[in-house]
Amino acid sequence: MPSRVLYQAMVVDPELYSELAGESWRSDTVTYSSLIQGFCQSGKLNVAKELFQEMVSEGVHPNIMTYGILLEGLCDNGEVEEALEILEKMHKCMIDPGICIYNIIIHGMCNASKVDDAWDLFCSLPSKGVKPDVKTYTVMIGGLCKKGSLSEADALFRKMEEDGITPISGTYNTLIRAHLREGDLATSAKLIEEMKSCGFSADSSTIKIVMDMLSDGRMKKSFLDLLS
Numbered sequence: 001m002p003s004r005v006l007y008q009a010m011v012v013d014p015e016l017y018s019e020l021a022g023e024s025w026r027s028d029t030v031t032y033s034s035l036i037q038g039f040c041q042s043g044k045l046n047v048a049k050e051l052f053q054e055m056v057s058e059g060v061h062p063n064i065m066t067y068g069i070l071l072e073g074l075c076d077n078g079e080v081e082e083a084l085e086i087l088e089k090m091h092k093c094m095i096d097p098g099i100c101i102y103n104i105i106i107h108g109m110c111n112a113s114k115v116d117d118a119w120d121l122f123c124s125l126p127s128k129g130v131k132p133d134v135k136t137y138t139v140m141i142g143g144l145c146k147k148g149s150l151s152e153a154d155a156l157f158r159k160m161e162e163d164g165i166t167p168i169s170g171t172y173n174t175l176i177r178a179h180l181r182e183g184d185l186a187t188s189a190k191l192i193e194e195m196k197s198c199g200f201s202a203d204s205s206t207i208k209i210v211m212d213m214l215s216d217g218r219m220k221k222s223f224l225d226l227l228s
Contacts, residue, residue: 033066040073048073075108083108103135110143118143138171145178169200180209192226202227
């Protein structure tokens, strides 16, 4: 393993350094990926990026997992443009990102208030030969709700069902919270009933909104019975 990798491990995690230095590690994709993930999780994104570049320069080929780890780290830290540059490099290298990578990018765009860009990417997926999954729809619905485009979020929710993608608990709760914030109790109640019929329940964030609305008089106590 390159000495610089050992040095970076020593800076971030002395115990990890001891493990790596004490064994005959080979600089392979799994080792680099694990280190990059550790640095991302410990808040050392710059170290993770440097290590990724070193990995490439050493002739060790990143796999989809490696790219996913780094892209998630970038998106979680608001560095969406850099994440897009890496995505473009994947395309140029003829690496198929797959839906998991696109989900990371779309989520990052939505969190960075680039919902229109996320929507454009979402709509382009079929032309790329990629089928959105339940996470893609849920993330995109959340982005539209965050933007305030509730009617578009509702339409996408129904299209999701038409496309044969079954909503998960997170999909329902995201949409219910958006309608509650708009004071649309009728639609919220309908979605709650539908969610319960699917075996799901309100999560802590949804319950908190309901309790807040009860406490300030925007909602009657009878609505709370819907959640039980």
